[in-house]
Amino acid sequence: MSPAGDNPLPRAGSALPRAGRALPWALVTPALGWTLLFFVLPFLAMGFSSLTAHEGGGFTLGNYSQFFANPSYWQAMVNSLQVTAIVTVVSVLLAYPFAWILAEQVPERWQRLALMLAVLPFWTSYVVRSYSWLLVLAQNGVINRALTGSGLINEPLQLANTRLATVTGFVHFFVMLLTLTIFANLKQLSPSYRKAAADLGAGPVRTFLHVILPLTLPGIMVGAFLTFVLCIGDYITPQILGGNNELLMPQLVMMQIGRRGDFPLASALSIILMAVVTVAYLACARWLKIERA
Amino acid sequence: MTSNTRNPLSTLKSNLATACAAAALLIAAGGAQAADLNALIWCDHSDPALLQPFEAANNVKVNVKEFEGTGAGLAIVEQSQPGDWDVMVIDSIDVPRGVEKGLFEPLPEDKLPLADLFPQVKMDKSTVVDGKRYGITEKFGYNTIGFNKTKVDPADMQSLESLTSDKYKGKVAIYDYYLPVIGMAALAIGKKTSDLTEADLPALKDELLKMKANAKLVGEVTASQTALATGEVDILVGGGEWVTAGLAKENPALDFSIPKEGAVLWSQSLAMFKDSKNKDMALKFIQYIMSPEGQARLATSSCYWGMPSNTKAALTDDQKKVLRFDEQPGFLARAQAYPAPSADLDKKMQDMWTEMLQAK
Numbered sequence: 001m002s003p004a005g006d007n008p009l010p011r012a013g014s015a016l017p018r019a020g021r022a023l024p025w026a027l028v029t030p031a032l033g034w035t036l037l038f039f040v041l042p043f044l045a046m047g048f049s050s051l052t053a054h055e056g057g058g059f060t061l062g063n064y065s066q067f068f069a070n071p072s073y074w075q076a077m078v079n080s081l082q083v084t085a086i087v088t089v090v091s092v093l094l095a096y097p098f099a100w101i102l103a104e105q106v107p108e109r110w111q112r113l114a115l116m117l118a119v120l121p122f123w124t125s126y127v128v129r130s131y132s133w134l135l136v137l138a139q140n141g142v143i144n145r146a147l148t149g150s151g152l153i154n155e156p157l158q159l160a161n162t163r164l165a166t167v168t169g170f171v172h173f174f175v176m177l178l179t180l181t182i183f184a185n186l187k188q189l190s191p192s193y194r195k196a197a198a199d200l201g202a203g204p205v206r207t208f209l210h211v212i213l214p215l216t217l218p219g220i221m222v223g224a225f226l227t228f229v230l231c232i233g234d235y236i237t238p239q240i241l242g243g244n245n246e247l248l249m250p251q252l253v254m255m256q257i258g259r260r261g262d263f264p265l266a267s268a269l270s271i272i273l274m275a276v277v278t279v280a281y282l283a284c285a286r287w288l289k290i291e292r293a
Numbered sequence: 294m295t296s297n298t299r300n301p302l303s304t305l306k307s308n309l310a311t312a313c314a315a316a317a318l319l320i321a322a323g324g325a326q327a328a329d330l331n332a333l334i335w336c337d338h339s340d341p342a343l344l345q346p347f348e349a350a351n352n353v354k355v356n357v358k359e360f361e362g363t364g365a366g367l368a369i370v371e372q373s374q375p376g377d378w379d380v381m382v383i384d385s386i387d388v389p390r391g392v393e394k395g396l397f398e399p400l401p402e403d404k405l406p407l408a409d410l411f412p413q414v415k416m417d418k419s420t421v422v423d424g425k426r427y428g429i430t431e432k433f434g435y436n437t438i439g440f441n442k443t444k445v446d447p448a449d450m451q452s453l454e455s456l457t458s459d460k461y462k463g464k465v466a467i468y469d470y471y472l473p474v475i476g477m478a479a480l481a482i483g484k485k486t487s488d489l490t491e492a493d494l495p496a497l498k499d500e501l502l503k504m505k506a507n508a509k510l511v512g513e514v515t516a517s518q519t520a521l522a523t524g525e526v527d528i529l530v531g532g533g534e535w536v537t538a539g540l541a542k543e544n545p546a547l548d549f550s551i552p553k554e555g556a557v558l559w560s561q562s563l564a565m566f567k568d569s570k571n572k573d574m575a576l577k578f579i580q581y582i583m584s585p586e587g588q589a590r591l592a593t594s595s596c597y598w599g600m601p602s603n604t605k606a607a608l609t610d611d612q613k614k615v616l617r618f619d620e621q622p623g624f625l626a627r628a629q630a631y632p633a634p635s636a637d638l639d640k641k642m643q644d645m646w647t648e649m650l651q652a653k
Contacts, residue, residue, distance in 0.1 A: 055636070072647040079651075139525050158463065160525065161510040243510030244469055247650050258361060259471070259643060261368025 050267035054260075063268035073252060077272070080249040083163065084232045087170040088224050094171065095178035095223065096216075102179070103186035115183065119176050126173075130240040133169045134160055137241075161243025169237045174230070178223035185219025186212075225284040229277055249273050330355045330574050333366055333381040335561065336514075337432070337594035338582075346590075347581045353574055361513075362470075363387040370396060375568035379575040385416040385560040386633045388428035398565045398572065399425040406583050410602045413625040414560050419633075428562035431582050432591055434599040435549070435628060436473030437556035439521055439532020443546040450550040453481040456530055457503040466520045467504060467511045468531030471646035476557035476632050477530065478504070486557060486629040491638055494645055501649040504530055511650060514597065521547060534616055535559075538598035541615045551624045558628035560602075592616065 053060045067073045098118070106114050121129060136142045137159035144156035159165060189212065197207040235250035242248070247255075249269065256266035332338065334357045344355050360366045363384055370378065383391060391397045407415065410430060420428035438450050444464070449455040456465060456477075467474060476486040478500040484493055509526050510516065518536050520526045522544055529536060533556070537547040563582060565575045581587045588606035592599060600616055601608070608618065617624070634642055 070644065070647075072644065072651045075651045138523060140523065158509065161520075240516070243516070244512060244650055245508075245510060246653070247647065252647070255643075255647065257368070258365050260640070261364040261371070263368070 046267045046270060049264050050271050052264045054262045054264050063265045064272070066265060067269060067272055072247070073269070076247045076249050076252040077276070079246050080232050080273075081276070083166060083170070083238070083248060084228055086167055087174060087231050088227045090167065090171050091174040091178050091227055092220060092224055095175045096182055096220070098175065099179045099182035099186055103183050115180075118179055121172065122176055126236055127240070129173070130169050130237050133165065133172070133241055137165050137168065160241065161245060163242065163246065165241040165243075166238045166248075169241045170231055170234070173237075174227040177226060177230075178220075181223035181226070182216060182219045185216045189215055221284050225280065228280050232277065232280075233273065328353055328571055328574060330380070330571060330578055331378050332357050332578070333369060333378050334359060335361070335382045336596035337591060337599070338382060340590070340594040340596060343587070343590040343594055346586070347578060350581075351574065351577060355578070363390060367391070367394070367396075370394075376566075376570045378566050379569040379571050380578055381564050381566065382431075382561055383428065383564055384631065385414075385428060385430050385562040386419045386631050388419050388562055388564060389422055391564060392422045392427050396564075396566060397427040398567045398569065399427060400429060400565060400579065401576070402426050404576065404580065405429055406603060406605075409605050411600075411604055411621065411625065413628075414558070414602045416560055416562070416630070420562055428564045429579065429583060430560050430562050430602040431588070432599045433558060433560040433602055434535050435533040435551060435556040435624065436468065436470075436477060436531045436559055437533045437549055437551055439529035439536045439547065439549045441521065441524070441527045441544075441546050442548045444524070444527040447548070447550070450528075451552050453477065453552050453554045456481070456528065457500070457507055459507075461528055462507050463509050464527040465504070465508045466517050466526040466529050467508045468517045468529060469511045469513045469650075470531065471642055472631050473557045473559060474504075474531045475501070475642055475646070476629065479632065480552075480554040480557070480629065483554075486632045489632050489634065489638075491641060494641060498645050498648065501645070502652055505649050505652050533559075535597040535599050538615045539593075539595075551627050555627045555629055556624070558625070558630050559599075560630075561599075 050063050051059055051061065053062065067077075102111060102114050102118065124132075134141075138144070139156045139158075139160070141160065143159060147153045148156060193211050193215065194207055197211045202210065233250055235254055238248045239251060239254075244251075250273075253266045253269045253273070256262040256269065330353050332355055336359050338344070339357050339359055344357070347353070348355055358369065360369055366381060366383060367390065370381075381391070381396075388397070405426075407429070411433075414430045414433045416428075416430055420426060420430065438453070438456070440447070440450050445455075445461065449458075449460070455461060475489075475497055478497045479486050479489055479493070481500050482493075482496050484496075489497070505511070508530070510520060512520060517529050517532065518540070521529045521532065521536060522540055533549045537549050540547055563579050565572065565579065569575050582591060583603060585603060585605045585607040588601035588603040589608045589612070592601040592606055592608060593612055598616065600618070600621065608616070613619070632642070
């Protein structure tokens with residue numbers, strides 16, 4: 001008689017494994033449902049709308065051809081890419097040393113407080129923060145008053161309502177985001193990497209360039225990608241700080257909706273913007289894949 | 294233990310009973326309000342000082358949805374179910390667009406104070422279609438030159454030429470609404486706003502680009518108003534009483550002119566939806582807005598001030614002074630209506646405006 005008597009134990013490959021196979025699907029179903037409902041279906045609706053004529057309906061590729069035929073529309077994409085590239089690079093350059101100081105120079109017991117202070121601006125409204133920058137950069141703002149008051153300049157500089165103002169507003173926000181991703185990456189690095197590099201005769205600069213920096217590249221790329229995606233799709237900051245002196249893609253999309261009620265053209269422009277973000281994602285994914293290898 | 298101690302079940306029952314009673318009271322109170330009135334409006338109609346007297350007098354809740362520009366308003370209507378909306382605020386010149394789409398209900402002229410309106414702003418060419426009135430002008434004003442009289446020479450503000458002169462380079466903001474500013478560009482090159490055709494676009498574009506070259510920013514209502522009020526700029530192209538009047542107390546240096554070339558008359562109308570489920574209340578709302586009291590409240594709305602179209606509006610002397618009420622006959626004589634382009638020309642004008650925005 002077997003230890004189980006007349007009731008044999010379930011055999012491998014029958015009941016339990018089947019349940020085991022179903023469990024992951026059960027767990028992932030809410031997320032899939034969410035994505036289907038709030039991303040896939042709206043995306044398909046937008047794709048359908050982008051292929052519809054504004055006047056009279058009917059299938060058309062005209063909404064896409066308008067983008068390529070109209071230099072002003074094309075220029076909006078160029079402006080968006082330029083601003084996003086500048087913001088991403090400047091934010092990484094500022095956030096890396098900031099994260100490094102937090103992770104390496106601030107004592108462990110103060111790091112939590114320091115991180116909290118670093119992300120404090122996140123607690124304020126995005127719109128309020130943008131308007132605050134307008135007050136700082138305005139003709140009668142803090143910077144111009146300080147510069148004219150100290151005699152460094154005679155006439156106030158035009159800082160507000162420029163691309164510089166837009167970039168400043170963006171960088172202020174994204175430096176915080178990048179600091180968090182890079183800080184998390186730096187904290188995960190084992191101290192033995194540094195010790196091993198020192199044992200092999202590498203100085204601090206060489207250790208940083210050949211060991212620390214490559215190992216923190218995934219954190220940089222994740223932060224940079226998030227910065228790229230959030231920046232290129234942002235409407236508020238350029239609208240408030242840029243003074244409409246140049247149009248970025250989100251502003252162009254909003255113009256089609258707000259002024260013309262032209263949802264098909266707005267959909268086409270949005271899909272083109274999404275295509276650019278997809279290209280950026282593929283570029284980042286490739287980088288990260290190389291790092292993991 | 295005392296006899297006052299209650300078991301948890303009794304406490305729960307008692308609390309539930311209280312909650313049910315409170316809910317019933319709330320439902321009854323809610324039910325006491327006859328109905329809702331759904332209004333598609335511009336921001337000046339969302340001022341509680343304007344709406345509350347009407348709501349209290351008629352036991353109705355006015356639900357408002359703000360929008361900017363006729364295109365956006367009509368897009369909202371297209372995405373709604375028939376009967377969702379009762380009344381709409383619309384540019385007077387765009388009333389025929391709503392009529393063409395079969396949206397509006399004719400208004401009973403005998404129940405509206407048409408005889409009290411400034412004759413020039415009745416805009417019958419737009420508000421009356423096939424002999425039926427579909428809109429009534431409720432408020433008007435001018436897209437012209439708004440300026441800070443302590444920073445610029447007021448004499449210069451009597452000509453549109455100063456907007457493109459080097460003297461004011463970098464001191465100008467442009468109101469970001471293509472139709473009135475294109476209208477001003479038309480006046481600057483000696484064209485009538487009503488006669489604009491596609492052939493005029495190159496000359497208009499040149500004029501707009503000259504304005505842009507002088508401008509520090511191109512801003513929507515709040516941005517352009519803030520820029521003028523804070524001294525970021527000294528002149529607002531497209532500004533007028535709608536910018537300066539509301540700020541008169543805080544900043545009396547702000548003023549507007551009607552230059553020798555003229556100004557662009559803006560005018561907003563009220564219309565009733567054909568599919569409204571509450572037409573009686575919709576008409577009452579229109580009558581209230583057009584009444585002397587309603588007109589005064591609308592004219593001095595916290596969002597923006599403007600001239601009431603009813604000459605009998607119950608404004609105080611100070612309010613009339615700020616709005617330059619007594620000068621209106623002269624202003625109206627020199628004002629021209631918004632350009633009213635066809636759909637095709639409108640699209641070309643908007644593309645031209647986009648080009649202007651992108652110009653360095």
